[in-house]
Amino acid sequence: MSLDNMDTSDVAEDPIERFKQRYASQKSDSTAERYTTHLERWRDWLELREKDVENVAEDVDARPADVEGVTAGDVEDHLDDMYASGYAENTANGARAAISAFYQTLRQFRRNPADADHIDRSWSATTLIKEKTRDPVKYLPKEDVEALADNVPSPVPRNALIVRLLYATGLRRGELCNLRVKDVDRDSQTIAVWTEKAGDSRKVPYPDSLRQQIANWMDVGRGMVYGAEDSEYLFPTRQSDRISGETVRYLVTKAAEEAGLQEVYGTDVEGRERALITPHTLRHSYAVQAAKNGMRAPFLRDLLGQHDINVTEIYLQIASEDAVDAGKEHGPTI
Template identity: 30%
Template sequence: MRPTDDYHWISTFLEAQAAELGAAMNTLLAYGRDLKDCAAWLDQHGSDFGKASREDIEAYLIACDAQGLSRATRARRLSAIKQIYRFAFEESWRTDNPAIQIKGPGRAQRLPKTLDIPEVDGLLAAARTVGRSPADRLRNTCLMELLYATGMRVSELVALQVSAARGDPRMLLVLGKGGKERMVPLSPPARDALAAWLAEWDRQRETERARGIPPPRHLFPSRGKSGHLTRHRFYLLIKELAVAGGVAPDKVTPHTLRHAFATHLLANGADLRVIQTLLGHADVATTEIYTHVLDERLSELVLEHHPLTKTGARKPTEDT
């Protein structure tokens, strides 16, 4: 049955994405925001998803450009529109897909920011000293060691189940995008940090059990709605660690540690396909960006340290 209005289109599409593809909540929220913006624009111009033409969709994208929205945002909005129309075609809500031949603006090729090894060491050392209590410091150390050792996304890290971490594991089972599972190996420092935090986790549960509080499912629990440490709280924490570790806070985000993990592996000879598997990338082309990061870093090192790049460096003679 065809939806009666645009918001019914959007809600039905999002429900299908969640049920059939296991789309993450953050992905669904982004789709919802983008599609509601498009629906509002179409309504203002006397149209809707049911009768919009290719020209209408292109006019909306031109309006997005006029608002000063970035290429990435416009590309993401077009992607959401294409997906809802593909779904509508499959459900026979429409006999055509007005967005299928529209080419997006593409994404600007920006190399991800990363950290060098001394900067990562500074963050890891800070995690052992930052926190209101010894328990906080054990948790912070475990968070940082796991993040750098595995290259997990922060959403994967904070949502880890405690059951996956039992038994001094050499490998950790991670639930990634689209509900896909993958195994990531743990370094000895990460295993030590995990064991120390699990001992504290169990101690806290004994206290709570005596008060009739059921044990949480998550390795990093919280009293919030999600039941675990939020991405926002971890973002604030990593900024605190940057300050304490003497690393420029504007260089450090949870994703920067993921980039550092991949870049450092590549610099030490790891195979690109292995890194792809560890990061959970569906396409190796996504992983290949780290080869460019490494090339840029090597160029910076040459320019910084080669004697011929110094001011007043010796000029070559005819005999050289």
């Protein structure tokens, strides 16, 4: 039945069920079912953070911890948590599409409950849909990473360590937020990265250069954070038992601005600028540098926690192309 001819009294009160009805009328039952699964997971995630799936922040670009309603940062944090829990990239992308479609439809329903032909596309900004002007992989040389660490906002010791740790281990933003004190083995200089979905972990090493910084944070700096004694997480804050993904994003993007490295690569559908250098840039930087240093694809895949080796081999291809460019620039001539 078309929603044009549907009595509004037949429309479900539950927002996700209502979305399912509307979306099935426009697309397909299978897509609607798949999107519903993503949205139910999304609602559960929000409820743990005491947020209502229908309550949208007036400023969707606000930091999630600063407002009661749902923001774009909540979406990014949720996707990061999915990655950290072992969900494949395709699954996370499906969740992004479902959340985007849900809020577009929700906005239109509030304007006119009987109108299902037109989906307001402006709400896609909440899921950070961007112009297609970004390079597939943005990465930084070591000296630029050091510049980021030298220009982080306060608290400097914690934030500088986070920048260096993201670069030195290739952790995802959500994985770093979920690190617990007991996950750090200072004797072996390794970190256990757990995936909730698979129920297992991978070990990633950290270099000697971070040994003292990590010790300083764990033995001194962390204990100076109010409430840290009640938290099991490596990076608690004064407001929460663990740092949020949006806070990590903010400190990296702010450091890039202060270091003069930040670039704008495009805008969302509402014209807001998007930063090129983010926490994920540091993960890319780790992977490309590891490939340049000769790490084989299977080892790199395991350290990154990736499932598809074809994705990992992108970094090896970039390293190879950089080597060719370096040869052209610095190789001998006769």
